[in-house]
Amino acid sequence: MELVFSEDNLMERKKTQLSDENGQLLYWGIYDFAYKYRTRIYDHNDNEIAYVEKDIASSDTPVFFYDPLDKVIGNIFRKKDGCSSGPEGYEIKEDDDVIEVEGLMRKENGRLIIYDEEKVLKCLMIMFGMIEIKRQ
Numbered sequence: 001m002e003l004v005f006s007e008d009n010l011m012e013r014k015k016t017q018l019s020d021e022n023g024q025l026l027y028w029g030i031y032d033f034a035y036k037y038r039t040r041i042y043d044h045n046d047n048e049i050a051y052v053e054k055d056i057a058s059s060d061t062p063v064f065f066y067d068p069l070d071k072v073i074g075n076i077f078r079k080k081d082g083c084s085s086g087p088e089g090y091e092i093k094e095d096d097d098v099i100e101v102e103g104l105m106r107k108e109n110g111r112l113i114i115y116d117e118e119k120v121l122k123c124l125m126i127m128f129g130m131i132e133i134k135r136q
Contacts, residue, residue, distance in 0.1 A: 001113075001117045002020070003020065003026060004018070004112075005110055007097060007109065007110040010127075010128075010131065013031035013039070014031075015029075016029050016030070016128075025044050027124060028044075030042075037053055037054035037055075037132055038051055041124050048068045049121060050068065050073070050125055051068075052064070052065055052128045052129040053132075061078040062077045063075060063129040065125040065129065076126065076130065082094065083133060085129075088122075092130070094130065097109070099130050104116055104122070105123040112127055
């Protein structure tokens with residue numbers, strides 16, 4: 001599966017629409033200025049499906065993934081040699097604007113390529129969560 005989006009909107013924390021190759025909107029995310037360091041993720045019907053948030057009280061790097069009912073469902077944290085996502089233990093490689101998780105996803109040049117379509121939400125959370133990790 002491949003989703004197309006505006007890299008500028010993503011980096012500037014503007015509404016970022018993710019569409020299929022035919023231009024059909026499937027997902028979108030937007031930074032929530034009411035809650036610092038939170039980005040909300042929605043489906044094409046405007047239903048919130050998850051959000052990612054850095055704990056502003058922490059000087060460390062974790063960004064947590066939540067379901068719409070505020071239950072923690074994962075995280076990203078920086079390590080000496082890159083980033084990891086839990087609880088699965090995915091190793092996240094980043095180089096400038098490229099983010100890759102072997103066997104799961106690759107984000108590059110306004111494209112999110114998802115190798116395992118059953119894990120679309122995890123890929124979206126990693127993509128939006130890495131913005132907060134990069135800002136630290």
